[in-house]
Amino acid sequence: MASTSFQPKNKSPSTVISFFKILLSKSLQAGTLKIPRKFSRIYGGGVPNPVYLKLPDGTQWKIDWTNHNGEIIFENGWKEFAAYYSLDQGHLLWFDYKKTSLFEVHIFDMSCLEINYPPNDHTDDDCVEILNKPPSPLRGGLRKRSVAPLSTPSKTKRLRSATKSRDVERGSQSKDTSLEMPVFSSSRQDFLDFSPGTSGFKALKEAEKFSSENPFFIVKIRQAIRSNRNFPASFFIKYFKNEVQKVKIRFEGNLFPAKLRYYRQNSTAFISSGWLQFAQASKLQPGDVTVFELVDRDDPVFETHIYRAKAFKSWSCGFQSLKAARNFKSENPSFMVKITQTNLPRTTAVIPVPFFTKYFARKKPNIQIKLRNKLLPAKLLYYPSSSAAYISAGWQAFVGASNLKAGDVCVFELVNGKDRVLDVHIYRAGRLLSF
Template sequence: MPIRFFKIILKTNLKRLKLPNKFARKYGGGLPNQVFLKPPDGTRWKVCLTKKNGQVWFEKGWKEFTQNYSLDHGFLVLFKYEGTTSSSSSSSHFDVLIIDNTALEIDYPSNNGKNSDDDVSVQILKETKKEKLLPSSSHKNMRGEKNVSAASSLSLNWPKEPRAQEVAKKFVSHNPFFTVLIKPYHLTHHLVTIPSLEGYAGKEVKNVKLENGDRLWPVKMLCCNKSYSSRCLSAGWNSFARETELKPGDVCVFELVNMQDLVFKVHVFASQA
């Protein structure tokens, strides 16, 4: 029978997590030195264990897990452990569910239908002449050269919402860009779905930077599904959204200004509400 337990996340256990004493006493001896955490999005997170005086802690790898899913004070994590079925440590894993401080399970960065209205229809648009929305003469393309003309655009997605479409049509850059209408769950669930960036970034997890004003924010970029048809900005997105005071209804244009370091300049168009 699987063993289940939960832990309430506090500020003090975002870097390492102590497993319940009863669980540690009964099953800690059979745990390998590393296990895997498996959330519903299909990913596997390797976490190393520390055992001391009959106690067991998740340590190396736990911090990265909490950052990726933006765990915070008051979150609840449910664990299910089914034991080790072979000598291989890869068979030792904990299935996990994450409940946020609104008492709802989080929207994991996967295409599981929870945010189906946020799916990004990705298509590469041909370069066309468009009305200039922002002065682009000060923008630099990915070779570091200043743009000398605002006559063409390369958009990586076509948003569904009319206001986002309007911004995307008028925005001009010689760099690739995509457009996102900010919705409430982008701010409460600490992630946002974006295009796949096929041809500009590999399929593995990436560390990107979001630029706004004179600041840069490091953000984790994940693949949202096995087909790699979309990605998600996860850990770090919450800080960016909070510190730039994003609000529902704002439209963000993410302009790829440095492909080597994956730096996106984020242009924010305030909500008209």
């Protein structure tokens, strides 16, 4: 959820130079940022290299830049900065330059409000490190571990051999005895909601019961197919020395070579090469939770224990509602909006730009959302510069009237182009009802 904490300061034009950049997908894919040409032309000669970006959360990020045909381009360090703050197309960055190596930066999302910055620890809330007691030295062997019992209503499911990954296929009905643990915060969002009531939440609770004398951390899978995966930087610092560390990830007896990378300048850590192969082989899905247990420190090997979200079908889950919504068929044009814990409180909802440009580009922005037998007024907004379209005024009234919850999916069907009426079909997470 965005905040409105940003307050422009009184500043002298002679000492502070301000500019902003709206992010485009091309820049994000390239992993670089081109500073406005006029700024580079007038002030580029006095900008030190590297520079440091200071955020309202108190962090500073070291960025190396290059000069390309007289233009300053942020390169080394920028990609990690963008990943940490989950920068996306349409985000606006405000820069204040005081003719030193320091740029003060504020980030605004597509609602035009400043974002809530993650806590100052440069880590990932998809990652949790659990240390029940100070770790003892590891010498190659697999230490004895205790695991919370897993059961079904009829029988207890046996655990697989300790030489294989433990893949939990059924839910537990045992009492929740989750451990207290430090949570590594991040701004990662909009993939899967792990809030109470979801199958991902139940899988996480089961994973938190895992116990071992070996050090380990937990990773929540919000999006399975990615080329890399954040993990706690504090874990890397504690157990590894080099900034690039070769390791092996064990899944069901198979070893997958991988590399761990640590970026000292902003204290972030990733599983890089090897992650994608492991994720595909283990068939990770959003909502799954994986425990990475360091069972061999001399020749680093991580044993993996996967808790599958699909094992907890009795819990409401947005996957079911999304699957049902995708089966919607109509001769009328339509688009889909997924409701997450992140976008639920927002005053706008993102809609597909191609839908807007095809059916509303030359019409008035006023629309009507048909909810049961009621017509709720709303407005559409389109920003060509950032290629973004929204349902704006009227969205929160619709959310309240329809009692939307995280995990629900809305299909908006254009049933009357002349009067701009969108009939809504809501697929409820866990109930799969629509109207």
